[in-house]
Amino acid sequence: MITGERMAAVDENAAALGVTQKQLMESSGNAVARAVRNAAEPDSSVAIVAGRGNNGGDAFVAARFLEAYDCTTILLGRPSAIGTEIARENWDALENADVRTVTDSSSFELPECDVVVDAMLGTGISGELREPAATAARAINDSDATVIAVDVPSGFDADAAVDGDGGVTAAHAENGVEADRVVTFHDEKPGLEELSADVTVADIGIPAAAERYVGPGDLRAARPDGRTGRAFVIGGGPYTGAPALAAQAALRSGMELSFVSAPDAVAGEIQSYAEDLIVQPYDGDRLVPEQVDGLVETAERHDDVVILGPGLGTADETLEAARQFLESYTGPAVIDADALGVVPDLETEATLVCTPNRRELARMGGPDTDDLAAAADELEEFAADLGHVVLAKGVDDVATDGERTRICRAGTPGMAVGGTGDLLAGIVAGLLEHAGPLEAATAGAYVNGRAGERGAERMGQGFLASDLLEEVPAVLWGEADEDE
Numbered sequence: 001m002i003t004g005e006r007m008a009a010v011d012e013n014a015a016a017l018g019v020t021q022k023q024l025m026e027s028s029g030n031a032v033a034r035a036v037r038n039a040a041e042p043d044s045s046v047a048i049v050a051g052r053g054n055n056g057g058d059a060f061v062a063a064r065f066l067e068a069y070d071c072t073t074i075l076l077g078r079p080s081a082i083g084t085e086i087a088r089e090n091w092d093a094l095e096n097a098d099v100r101t102v103t104d105s106s107s108f109e110l111p112e113c114d115v116v117v118d119a120m121l122g123t124g125i126s127g128e129l130r131e132p133a134a135t136a137a138r139a140i141n142d143s144d145a146t147v148i149a150v151d152v153p154s155g156f157d158a159d160a161a162v163d164g165d166g167g168v169t170a171a172h173a174e175n176g177v178e179a180d181r182v183v184t185f186h187d188e189k190p191g192l193e194e195l196s197a198d199v200t201v202a203d204i205g206i207p208a209a210a211e212r213y214v215g216p217g218d219l220r221a222a223r224p225d226g227r228t229g230r231a232f233v234i235g236g237g238p239y240t241g242a243p244a245l246a247a248q249a250a251l252r253s254g255m256e257l258s259f260v261s262a263p264d265a266v267a268g269e270i271q272s273y274a275e276d277l278i279v280q281p282y283d284g285d286r287l288v289p290e291q292v293d294g295l296v297e298t299a300e301r302h303d304d305v306v307i308l309g310p311g312l313g314t315a316d317e318t319l320e321a322a323r324q325f326l327e328s329y330t331g332p333a334v335i336d337a338d339a340l341g342v343v344p345d346l347e348t349e350a351t352l353v354c355t356p357n358r359r360e361l362a363r364m365g366g367p368d369t370d371d372l373a374a375a376a377d378e379l380e381e382f383a384a385d386l387g388h389v390v391l392a393k394g395v396d397d398v399a400t401d402g403e404r405t406r407i408c409r410a411g412t413p414g415m416a417v418g419g420t421g422d423l424l425a426g427i428v429a430g431l432l433e434h435a436g437p438l439e440a441a442t443a444g445a446y447v448n449g450r451a452g453e454r455g456a457e458r459m460g461q462g463f464l465a466s467d468l469l470e471e472v473p474a475v476l477w478g479e480a481d482e483d484e
């Protein structure tokens, strides 16, 4: 099962792996033509009703494979308004075919035909069908022809079909197309089976790696589109650099404000690293349980994304305070460094992303290995038992929520330098403000890895974690835009 949103990400990852969207469109169109051949005798007539998006593009390809039929292609809109270059190229390739364009609904007429191909709207839909698609849908629904929908029946919204709790309903526009058959691509779309149509899934050649390995599509899916939210770092005591780095990375990843709650013995030092941070001191030289109620209250009141762990140290009372914090806190949090030790056996309503390195992972009871990718299944099981998202850091990073697992290959040897883990915790927190925990973990690993690669290009493998701070926004916003 795959949502339209995830499909778009996987598609972008496939392009980065060298399988272009045009190739996928060719496979999709081919699959549609095959469905038409299965439904219609060679002397039958076929009408293709196409929109201006890539759903229409798939059908233009199909038309090329249906020359043996009496086939008419109707474009809803002007050719100049076709939304993507690949759809336009496939439209242009129909030059000698029977093609028509309809720019207003009053001039739409469905030809007499045995088969209608509904390629008006695919996963790009939102809301009820607008004109002229609405009129065309009515004509298609009134006709006796066999209706074959491309990807989804026009009006069906695969993303709206998934509710907040992961439940699935059919989300079909009132005025949508009623299809007899659906040729859907790559995987089932949530809610499609609730319709009465006969659904087939066509393999269009998306490489398995596009789903398994993190790529630019994952980045785009989790990228914030503005600044919002507050990071709340609970860290520092024996160490001061770690909380400062994490807090700055959160700012670099789209947060509006970054607070660091730290013992007053080191608060001034943390503040002195960066004027952009707001440091809130509490009494003492390390975190102790007396601080917990105040910290929970602050984090909940401001809907903060918490980063718990950087620089806290391993004093018994500090770990006890970390445990108590997580037992009361109910919001999102990235758990890093020494605080990770309290997560196994923890009772919490908080949404956690745990970011262990090899040593920390082993101590939590997870696999002890240098080759995380090879241990991905074991890690998935570990995360399922833990009940939280795990982002295990290594040469390859592995992110898993216990059901879905993605591997991030971005990065460079110089990232073994101290502090890159703190950077990662801050990035994941920034993304957690908008994206789900697995999506934030996955994209966070990619952003951190790409920042390292850019750092290495700029200054060789001798870069510092603090040098990578400015690469973070360049990856998050710059790289996604470069691809557009």
Ligand SMILES: NC(=O)C1=CN([C@@H]2O[C@H](COP(=O)(O)OP(=O)(O)OC[C@H]3O[C@@H](n4cnc5c(N)ncnc54)[C@H](O)[C@@H]3O)[C@@H](O)[C@H]2O)[C@@H](O)CC1
Binding pocket: 007, 008, 010, 011, 024, 025, 028, 051, 052, 053, 054, 055, 056, 057, 058, 083, 084, 120, 121, 122, 123, 124, 125, 126, 127, 128, 129, 130, 131, 133, 150, 151, 152, 185, 204
């Ligand atoms: N993502 C992928 O991996 C692949 C996608 N493919 C095809 O691409 C489709 C998605 O293409 P697009 O993202 O271009 O989107 P669509 O082709 O679904 O439609 C987008 C267009 O519809 C318009 N629109 C949106 N809501 C509307 C409404 N309520 N009434 C009227 N018009 C409306 C938009 O303004 C936009 O012009 C898929 O369904 C599939 O058919 C295939 O080519 C194969 C690979």
Ligand SMILES: [K+]
Binding pocket: 055, 118, 119, 120, 121, 122, 149, 150, 151, 152, 153, 154
């Ligand atoms: K369609």
